[in-house]
Amino acid sequence: MKIKTIKVIDGKNKWSESKDKLIHMVLDLGVYENKPSNKIEGFYERIKEHLPSLQSHRCSEGKIGGFFKRIKEGTWMGHIIEHVALELQTLAGMDTGWGRTRGVKGQKGVYNVVFNYEDKDKGKLAAREAFNVVNDIIDNKNPQIDNIVKKLKTNLRENIRRILKEELLTESVSLPIKLSGSYQAPKGDGDALHSFDRRKSDHFGGYMLTGGPIPSNFSSKVKLDQGKGINQVLVELAKKGIKPDVKSISIRVNSDYTVEWEAVIDESTDGKAYVGVASRGSAGGGADSRAQGQLSGLKSKNPKFCNWTPVLDLNISKPIKIRQYFLKYTMCNPKELPNDIKVGGSSSSGGASSSKEKEFKSWEPGEYKIKGDEQWTYKLTKDKEWEAKLNNGSYTSLKSALSDSNYEMALGFLKLAKKL
Numbered sequence: 078m079k080i081k082t083i084k085v086i087d088g089k090n091k092w093s094e095s096k097d098k099l100i101h102m103v104l105d106l107g108v109y110e111n112k113p114s115n116k117i118e119g120f121y122e123r124i125k126e127h128l129p130s131l132q133s134h135r136c137s138e139g140k141i142g143g144f145f146k147r148i149k150e151g152t153w154m155g156h157i158i159e160h161v162a163l164e165l166q167t168l169a170g171m172d173t174g175w176g177r178t179r180g181v182k183g184q185k186g187v188y189n190v191v192f193n194y195e196d197k198d199k200g201k202l203a204a205r206e207a208f209n210v211v212n213d214i215i216d217n218k219n220p221q222i223d224n225i226v227k228k229l230k231t232n233l234r235e236n237i238r239r240i241l242k243e244e245l246l247t248e249s250v251s252l253p254i255k256l257s258g259s260y261q262a263p264k265g266d267g268d269a270l271h272s273f274d275r276r277k278s279d280h281f282g283g284y285m286l287t288g289g290p291i292p293s294n295f296s297s298k299v300k301l302d303q304g305k306g307i308n309q310v311l312v313e314l315a316k317k318g319i320k321p322d323v324k325s326i327s328i329r330v331n332s333d334y335t336v337e338w339e340a341v342i343d344e345s346t347d348g349k350a351y352v353g354v355a356s357r358g359s360a361g362g363g364a365d366s367r368a369q370g371q372l373s374g375l376k377s378k379n380p381k382f383c384n385w386t387p388v389l390d391l392n393i394s395k396p397i398k399i400r401q402y403f404l405k406y407t408m409c410n411p412k413e414l415p416n417d418i419k420v421g422g423s424s425s426s427g428g429a430s431s432s433k434e435k436e437f438k439s440w441e442p443g444e445y446k447i448k449g450d451e452q453w454t455y456k457l458t459k460d461k462e463w464e465a466k467l468n469n470g471s472y473t474s475l476k477s478a479l480s481d482s483n484y485e486m487a488l489g490f491l492k493l494a495k496k497l
Protein backbone atom coordinates (compact mmCIF):
# COMPACT_ATOMS: atom_id res chain seq x y z
CA MET A 78 0.00 0.00 0.00
CA LYS A 79 1.41 3.43 -0.84
CA ILE A 80 0.54 7.13 -0.97
CA LYS A 81 0.78 8.41 -4.54
CA THR A 82 0.08 12.11 -3.88
CA ILE A 83 -1.20 14.43 -1.14
CA LYS A 84 -2.65 17.74 -2.29
CA VAL A 85 -4.19 20.67 -0.46
CA ILE A 86 -7.45 22.09 -1.80
CA ASP A 87 -8.52 25.57 -0.70
CA GLY A 88 -11.49 26.70 -2.75
CA LYS A 89 -14.26 25.40 -4.99
CA ASN A 90 -13.85 21.73 -5.80
CA LYS A 91 -15.67 18.73 -7.22
CA TRP A 92 -15.74 16.80 -3.95
CA SER A 93 -17.98 19.00 -1.82
CA GLU A 94 -20.28 21.93 -2.41
CA SER A 95 -19.94 23.27 1.12
CA LYS A 96 -16.37 22.37 2.13
CA ASP A 97 -13.49 24.20 0.53
CA LYS A 98 -10.57 23.21 2.76
CA LEU A 99 -9.81 19.63 1.81
CA ILE A 100 -6.87 17.26 1.73
CA HIS A 101 -6.88 15.10 -1.39
CA MET A 102 -4.78 11.99 -1.09
CA VAL A 103 -4.42 9.41 -3.85
CA LEU A 104 -3.78 5.95 -2.43
CA ASP A 105 -2.73 2.77 -4.16
CA LEU A 106 -3.96 -0.12 -1.99
CA GLY A 107 -1.77 -2.67 -3.73
CA VAL A 108 -2.53 -6.14 -2.35
CA TYR A 109 -5.11 -4.70 0.03
CA GLU A 110 -7.49 -4.09 -2.86
CA ASN A 111 -8.31 -7.76 -2.33
CA LYS A 112 -8.11 -7.58 1.45
CA PRO A 113 -10.83 -5.42 2.98
CA SER A 114 -10.89 -5.08 6.77
CA ASN A 115 -12.91 -8.25 7.45
CA LYS A 116 -10.25 -10.31 5.66
CA ILE A 117 -7.46 -9.15 8.00
CA GLU A 118 -7.46 -11.14 11.19
CA GLY A 119 -7.84 -9.06 14.34
CA PHE A 120 -8.02 -5.75 12.48
CA TYR A 121 -11.44 -4.85 13.85
CA GLU A 122 -10.42 -5.62 17.45
CA ARG A 123 -7.10 -3.78 17.17
CA ILE A 124 -8.45 -0.56 15.64
CA LYS A 125 -11.15 -0.49 18.34
CA GLU A 126 -8.45 -0.84 20.96
CA HIS A 127 -6.12 1.85 19.59
CA LEU A 128 -8.73 4.37 18.46
CA PRO A 129 -11.80 3.79 20.65
CA SER A 130 -13.08 7.31 19.91
CA LEU A 131 -13.87 6.19 16.34
CA GLN A 132 -17.02 4.89 18.02
CA SER A 133 -18.55 8.34 17.44
CA HIS A 134 -18.15 8.04 13.64
CA ARG A 135 -21.54 7.31 12.15
CA CYS A 136 -20.37 6.83 8.59
CA SER A 137 -23.00 5.69 6.06
CA GLU A 138 -24.85 3.78 8.82
CA GLY A 139 -25.94 7.12 10.25
CA LYS A 140 -25.66 6.10 13.89
CA ILE A 141 -23.01 5.95 16.62
CA GLY A 142 -20.74 2.96 16.05
CA GLY A 143 -21.68 2.92 12.38
CA PHE A 144 -18.08 3.07 11.19
CA PHE A 145 -16.97 0.21 13.44
CA LYS A 146 -19.85 -1.83 12.00
CA ARG A 147 -18.53 -1.14 8.48
CA ILE A 148 -15.05 -2.31 9.55
CA LYS A 149 -16.45 -5.49 11.02
CA GLU A 150 -18.44 -6.24 7.86
CA GLY A 151 -15.52 -5.27 5.66
CA THR A 152 -14.49 -1.96 4.11
CA TRP A 153 -11.41 -0.90 2.17
CA MET A 154 -8.28 0.69 3.61
CA GLY A 155 -8.74 4.04 1.81
CA HIS A 156 -12.03 4.54 3.60
CA ILE A 157 -10.45 3.58 6.93
CA ILE A 158 -7.51 5.95 6.43
CA GLU A 159 -10.00 8.74 5.71
CA HIS A 160 -11.75 8.17 9.05
CA VAL A 161 -8.47 7.86 10.96
CA ALA A 162 -7.16 11.13 9.47
CA LEU A 163 -10.31 12.89 10.61
CA GLU A 164 -10.17 11.34 14.07
CA LEU A 165 -6.50 12.27 14.57
CA GLN A 166 -7.38 15.89 13.82
CA THR A 167 -10.37 15.75 16.16
CA LEU A 168 -8.21 14.37 18.96
CA ALA A 169 -5.83 17.28 18.39
CA GLY A 170 -8.69 19.71 18.98
CA MET A 171 -9.42 20.61 15.37
CA ASP A 172 -12.92 20.86 14.06
CA THR A 173 -13.17 18.54 11.04
CA GLY A 174 -15.34 15.57 10.25
CA TRP A 175 -16.19 15.47 6.57
CA GLY A 176 -14.68 12.90 4.22
CA ARG A 177 -15.22 10.87 1.04
CA THR A 178 -13.36 7.97 -0.49
CA ARG A 179 -13.96 6.98 -4.12
CA GLY A 180 -12.13 4.70 -6.52
CA VAL A 181 -10.18 6.30 -9.35
CA LYS A 182 -11.89 5.37 -12.59
CA GLY A 183 -9.99 2.88 -14.69
CA GLN A 184 -7.29 2.24 -12.05
CA LYS A 185 -7.99 -0.83 -10.00
CA GLY A 186 -6.99 -0.47 -6.36
CA VAL A 187 -6.36 3.29 -6.62
CA TYR A 188 -8.52 5.58 -4.49
CA ASN A 189 -9.18 9.27 -3.99
CA VAL A 190 -9.31 9.90 -0.26
CA VAL A 191 -10.66 13.35 0.59
CA PHE A 192 -11.21 14.87 4.01
CA ASN A 193 -11.43 18.33 5.48
CA TYR A 194 -8.84 20.23 7.52
CA GLU A 195 -8.54 23.41 9.56
CA ASP A 196 -4.83 23.90 9.11
CA LYS A 197 -3.42 22.70 5.81
CA ASP A 198 -0.03 21.61 7.15
CA LYS A 199 -1.61 19.63 9.93
CA GLY A 200 -4.14 18.21 7.49
CA LYS A 201 -1.28 16.86 5.37
CA LEU A 202 0.43 15.51 8.47
CA ALA A 203 -2.83 13.81 9.51
CA ALA A 204 -3.00 12.14 6.08
CA ARG A 205 0.51 10.67 6.39
CA GLU A 206 0.03 9.65 10.01
CA ALA A 207 -3.34 8.02 9.30
CA PHE A 208 -1.62 5.96 6.61
CA ASN A 209 1.06 4.91 9.13
CA VAL A 210 -1.47 4.13 11.86
CA VAL A 211 -3.54 1.88 9.59
CA ASN A 212 -0.39 0.09 8.41
CA ASP A 213 0.68 -0.44 12.02
CA ILE A 214 -2.71 -1.90 12.86
CA ILE A 215 -2.56 -4.22 9.85
CA ASP A 216 0.96 -5.34 10.90
CA ASN A 217 -0.08 -5.79 14.54
CA LYS A 218 2.30 -3.04 15.71
CA ASN A 219 1.41 -0.39 18.27
CA PRO A 220 0.58 2.93 16.57
CA GLN A 221 1.81 5.86 18.71
CA ILE A 222 -1.51 7.67 18.78
CA ASP A 223 -0.62 9.92 21.74
CA ASN A 224 2.59 11.10 20.09
CA ILE A 225 0.86 11.76 16.80
CA VAL A 226 -1.88 13.76 18.50
CA LYS A 227 0.74 15.70 20.42
CA LYS A 228 2.52 16.46 17.15
CA LEU A 229 -0.71 17.64 15.57
CA LYS A 230 -1.52 19.71 18.62
CA THR A 231 1.81 21.24 19.53
CA ASN A 232 2.19 23.52 16.56
CA LEU A 233 -1.25 24.89 17.12
CA ARG A 234 -0.59 25.57 20.76
CA GLU A 235 2.86 26.95 20.17
CA ASN A 236 1.53 29.23 17.50
CA ILE A 237 -0.97 30.78 19.84
CA ARG A 238 1.66 31.22 22.51
CA ARG A 239 4.16 32.68 20.11
CA ILE A 240 1.70 35.13 18.62
CA LEU A 241 0.38 36.26 21.94
CA LYS A 242 3.76 36.43 23.63
CA GLU A 243 5.40 38.35 20.83
CA GLU A 244 2.61 40.80 20.46
CA LEU A 245 1.16 41.21 23.92
CA LEU A 246 4.43 41.67 25.70
CA THR A 247 6.16 44.96 25.57
CA GLU A 248 9.35 44.01 23.72
CA SER A 249 7.56 44.17 20.41
CA VAL A 250 6.94 47.92 20.79
CA SER A 251 9.71 50.07 19.42
CA LEU A 252 9.75 53.58 20.79
CA PRO A 253 9.57 56.45 20.07
CA ILE A 254 6.60 56.27 17.73
CA LYS A 255 6.26 59.05 15.17
CA LEU A 256 2.80 59.78 13.90
CA SER A 257 1.94 62.12 11.07
CA GLY A 258 -0.95 63.13 8.88
CA SER A 259 -2.41 65.86 6.75
CA TYR A 260 -5.70 67.21 5.55
CA GLN A 261 -7.14 69.61 3.03
CA ALA A 262 -9.77 72.01 4.36
CA PRO A 263 -12.18 73.70 1.94
CA LYS A 264 -10.72 77.09 0.90
CA GLY A 265 -11.98 79.89 3.10
CA ASP A 266 -13.51 77.56 5.69
CA GLY A 267 -11.63 78.71 8.80
CA ASP A 268 -13.58 76.41 11.05
CA ALA A 269 -12.58 73.36 9.01
CA LEU A 270 -9.00 74.60 8.89
CA HIS A 271 -8.57 74.31 12.66
CA SER A 272 -10.55 71.07 12.99
CA PHE A 273 -7.39 69.21 13.89
CA ASP A 274 -9.39 66.30 15.19
CA ARG A 275 -12.96 66.63 13.87
CA ARG A 276 -15.70 69.18 14.15
CA LYS A 277 -19.17 68.43 15.41
CA SER A 278 -21.16 69.76 12.43
CA ASP A 279 -20.07 67.28 9.74
CA HIS A 280 -17.18 65.39 11.39
CA PHE A 281 -14.66 66.93 9.00
CA GLY A 282 -11.15 67.19 10.39
CA GLY A 283 -7.64 65.80 10.58
CA TYR A 284 -8.49 62.99 13.01
CA MET A 285 -5.08 63.52 14.58
CA LEU A 286 -6.28 62.65 18.10
CA THR A 287 -9.02 60.05 17.81
CA GLY A 288 -7.69 58.56 14.56
CA GLY A 289 -9.62 56.57 12.00
CA PRO A 290 -11.69 55.19 10.52
CA ILE A 291 -12.04 58.34 8.45
CA PRO A 292 -15.55 58.77 6.97
CA SER A 293 -15.46 57.73 3.32
CA ASN A 294 -16.59 61.13 2.05
CA PHE A 295 -13.38 62.65 3.50
CA SER A 296 -11.02 59.82 2.68
CA SER A 297 -9.46 61.66 -0.27
CA LYS A 298 -8.89 64.81 1.81
CA VAL A 299 -7.68 63.40 5.11
CA LYS A 300 -4.57 61.28 5.59
CA LEU A 301 -3.30 59.41 8.64
CA ASP A 302 0.13 58.18 7.58
CA GLN A 303 0.23 55.39 10.16
CA GLY A 304 -3.51 54.82 10.11
CA LYS A 305 -3.76 55.91 13.73
CA GLY A 306 -4.39 58.97 15.84
CA ILE A 307 -2.36 60.14 18.85
CA ASN A 308 -4.89 59.06 21.47
CA GLN A 309 -5.32 55.63 19.93
CA VAL A 310 -1.60 54.97 20.18
CA LEU A 311 -1.43 56.31 23.76
CA VAL A 312 -4.16 53.95 24.90
CA GLU A 313 -2.67 51.00 23.01
CA LEU A 314 0.66 51.55 24.76
CA ALA A 315 -1.00 51.94 28.15
CA LYS A 316 -2.80 48.65 27.60
CA LYS A 317 0.54 46.98 27.01
CA GLY A 318 1.76 48.23 30.37
CA ILE A 319 3.86 51.10 29.04
CA LYS A 320 3.46 54.58 30.54
CA PRO A 321 3.16 56.69 27.41
CA ASP A 322 3.82 60.38 26.86
CA VAL A 323 3.38 62.82 23.99
CA LYS A 324 6.80 64.41 23.65
CA SER A 325 5.88 66.87 20.93
CA ILE A 326 3.23 67.91 18.47
CA SER A 327 4.05 70.15 15.51
CA ILE A 328 1.55 71.57 13.07
CA ARG A 329 1.96 73.46 9.81
CA VAL A 330 -1.00 75.36 8.41
CA ASN A 331 -0.38 76.28 4.77
CA SER A 332 -1.82 79.10 2.68
CA ASP A 333 -3.65 76.62 0.41
CA TYR A 334 -5.62 75.43 3.48
CA THR A 335 -3.70 72.21 3.82
CA VAL A 336 -2.56 71.21 7.29
CA GLU A 337 0.35 68.90 8.10
CA TRP A 338 1.00 67.53 11.58
CA GLU A 339 3.49 65.35 13.36
CA ALA A 340 3.62 63.89 16.88
CA VAL A 341 6.28 62.01 18.81
CA ILE A 342 5.16 59.47 21.41
CA ASP A 343 7.63 57.91 23.82
CA GLU A 344 7.79 56.30 27.22
CA SER A 345 7.01 58.74 30.00
CA THR A 346 9.96 59.95 32.08
CA ASP A 347 7.98 61.59 34.90
CA GLY A 348 6.27 58.38 36.02
CA LYS A 349 2.87 59.48 34.74
CA ALA A 350 0.95 57.75 31.96
CA TYR A 351 -0.41 60.36 29.57
CA VAL A 352 -3.29 58.57 27.94
CA GLY A 353 -4.81 61.38 25.90
CA VAL A 354 -4.52 64.81 24.32
CA ALA A 355 -7.37 67.30 24.14
CA SER A 356 -7.47 70.40 22.01
CA ARG A 357 -9.47 73.59 22.16
CA GLY A 358 -9.16 76.70 20.07
CA SER A 359 -10.70 79.32 17.86
CA ALA A 360 -10.17 81.12 14.56
CA GLY A 361 -10.63 84.68 13.38
CA GLY A 362 -10.84 87.96 15.34
CA GLY A 363 -10.91 87.50 19.12
CA ALA A 364 -9.59 83.95 18.81
CA ASP A 365 -7.17 84.35 21.74
CA SER A 366 -9.79 85.10 24.36
CA ARG A 367 -12.26 82.56 22.99
CA ALA A 368 -9.59 79.85 23.01
CA GLN A 369 -8.70 80.65 26.61
CA GLY A 370 -12.36 80.60 27.60
CA GLN A 371 -12.76 77.10 26.14
CA LEU A 372 -9.72 75.92 28.02
CA SER A 373 -11.22 76.52 31.46
CA GLY A 374 -14.28 74.43 30.59
CA LEU A 375 -12.12 71.54 29.41
CA LYS A 376 -10.98 70.56 32.90
CA SER A 377 -14.32 70.94 34.63
CA LYS A 378 -16.09 68.92 31.93
CA ASN A 379 -13.59 66.07 32.23
CA PRO A 380 -13.27 65.36 35.94
CA LYS A 381 -11.74 61.91 35.31
CA PHE A 382 -8.68 63.42 33.65
CA CYS A 383 -5.79 64.86 35.68
CA ASN A 384 -2.32 66.38 35.28
CA TRP A 385 -3.32 68.64 32.38
CA THR A 386 -0.05 69.66 30.74
CA PRO A 387 0.40 71.88 27.65
CA VAL A 388 2.04 70.19 24.66
CA LEU A 389 1.50 72.87 22.05
CA ASP A 390 0.19 76.42 21.97
CA LEU A 391 -0.49 77.05 18.31
CA ASN A 392 -0.69 80.75 17.55
CA ILE A 393 -0.68 81.72 13.88
CA SER A 394 -1.93 84.64 11.84
CA LYS A 395 -1.70 83.19 8.30
CA PRO A 396 -3.66 82.24 6.29
CA ILE A 397 -6.06 83.25 9.09
CA LYS A 398 -5.66 83.87 12.80
CA ILE A 399 -5.82 80.61 14.78
CA ARG A 400 -5.19 80.10 18.49
CA GLN A 401 -5.31 76.48 19.54
CA TYR A 402 -4.17 74.73 22.70
CA PHE A 403 -3.16 71.07 22.93
CA LEU A 404 -3.02 69.57 26.43
CA LYS A 405 -2.13 66.07 27.47
CA TYR A 406 -3.69 64.41 30.49
CA THR A 407 -3.51 61.33 32.70
CA MET A 408 -6.34 59.40 34.26
CA CYS A 409 -7.00 60.60 37.82
CA ASN A 410 -7.45 56.91 38.62
CA PRO A 411 -4.41 55.35 36.94
CA LYS A 412 -6.17 51.97 36.75
CA GLU A 413 -8.72 53.35 34.34
CA LEU A 414 -8.37 54.18 30.68
CA PRO A 415 -10.38 56.65 28.61
CA ASN A 416 -13.33 54.64 27.34
CA ASP A 417 -14.56 57.10 24.78
CA ILE A 418 -11.62 56.46 22.54
CA LYS A 419 -11.78 53.87 19.84
CA VAL A 420 -8.82 51.58 20.15
CA GLY A 421 -7.26 49.37 17.54
CA GLY A 422 -8.73 47.70 14.53
CA SER A 423 -8.95 50.96 12.70
CA SER A 424 -6.20 50.49 10.20
CA SER A 425 -6.19 52.77 7.20
CA SER A 426 -8.51 50.35 5.45
CA GLY A 427 -11.33 51.71 7.57
CA GLY A 428 -11.83 48.99 10.15
CA ALA A 429 -14.37 46.86 8.35
CA SER A 430 -14.90 43.77 10.47
CA SER A 431 -13.44 40.62 9.01
CA SER A 432 -15.51 37.66 7.93
CA LYS A 433 -13.83 35.59 10.64
CA GLU A 434 -15.08 38.06 13.23
CA LYS A 435 -18.66 37.53 12.07
CA GLU A 436 -18.40 33.83 12.85
CA PHE A 437 -18.57 34.68 16.56
CA LYS A 438 -21.87 36.53 16.21
CA SER A 439 -23.89 33.69 17.71
CA TRP A 440 -21.35 32.85 20.44
CA GLU A 441 -22.21 33.55 24.04
CA PRO A 442 -20.15 36.14 25.90
CA GLY A 443 -17.98 34.67 28.63
CA GLU A 444 -14.65 33.06 29.36
CA TYR A 445 -13.19 30.49 26.99
CA LYS A 446 -10.27 28.08 26.91
CA ILE A 447 -8.54 26.36 24.03
CA LYS A 448 -7.93 22.65 24.61
CA GLY A 449 -4.28 22.08 25.37
CA ASP A 450 -3.54 25.72 26.12
CA GLU A 451 -3.18 25.99 29.88
CA GLN A 452 -1.68 29.46 29.99
CA TRP A 453 -4.27 31.64 28.34
CA THR A 454 -7.87 32.38 29.09
CA TYR A 455 -9.95 34.17 26.50
CA LYS A 456 -13.00 36.31 26.99
CA LEU A 457 -15.70 37.16 24.50
CA THR A 458 -17.22 40.46 25.60
CA LYS A 459 -20.84 41.47 25.17
CA ASP A 460 -19.71 43.46 22.11
CA LYS A 461 -18.25 40.21 20.71
CA GLU A 462 -14.68 41.42 21.07
CA TRP A 463 -12.01 38.94 22.12
CA GLU A 464 -9.77 39.59 25.08
CA ALA A 465 -7.00 37.41 26.49
CA LYS A 466 -5.19 37.06 29.77
CA LEU A 467 -2.13 35.15 30.84
CA ASN A 468 -2.64 33.09 34.01
CA ASN A 469 -3.68 35.56 36.71
CA GLY A 470 -3.01 38.66 34.64
CA SER A 471 -5.63 41.09 33.44
CA TYR A 472 -7.51 40.97 30.16
CA THR A 473 -6.15 42.73 27.09
CA SER A 474 -8.05 43.37 23.89
CA LEU A 475 -6.70 41.04 21.19
CA LYS A 476 -7.67 43.41 18.44
CA SER A 477 -5.56 46.21 19.82
CA ALA A 478 -2.71 43.97 20.95
CA LEU A 479 -2.18 42.00 17.75
CA SER A 480 -1.22 43.08 14.27
CA ASP A 481 -4.01 42.72 11.71
CA SER A 482 -2.66 39.48 10.26
CA ASN A 483 -1.97 37.91 13.64
CA TYR A 484 -5.40 38.98 14.84
CA GLU A 485 -6.93 37.15 11.89
CA MET A 486 -4.85 34.10 12.76
CA ALA A 487 -5.89 34.26 16.40
CA LEU A 488 -9.56 34.37 15.37
CA GLY A 489 -8.92 31.14 13.48
CA PHE A 490 -7.60 29.51 16.66
CA LEU A 491 -10.40 30.92 18.75
CA LYS A 492 -12.90 28.91 16.74
CA LEU A 493 -11.56 25.96 18.74
CA ALA A 494 -12.21 27.62 22.09
CA LYS A 495 -14.67 26.04 24.50
CA LYS A 496 -16.73 28.00 27.01
CA LEU A 497 -15.72 27.56 30.64
Ligand SMILES: [Zn+2]
Binds near residue numbers: 137
Ligand atom coordinates in the same frame (compact mmCIF):
# COMPACT_ATOMS: atom_id res chain seq x y z
ZN1 LIG B 1 -17.26 6.50 6.22
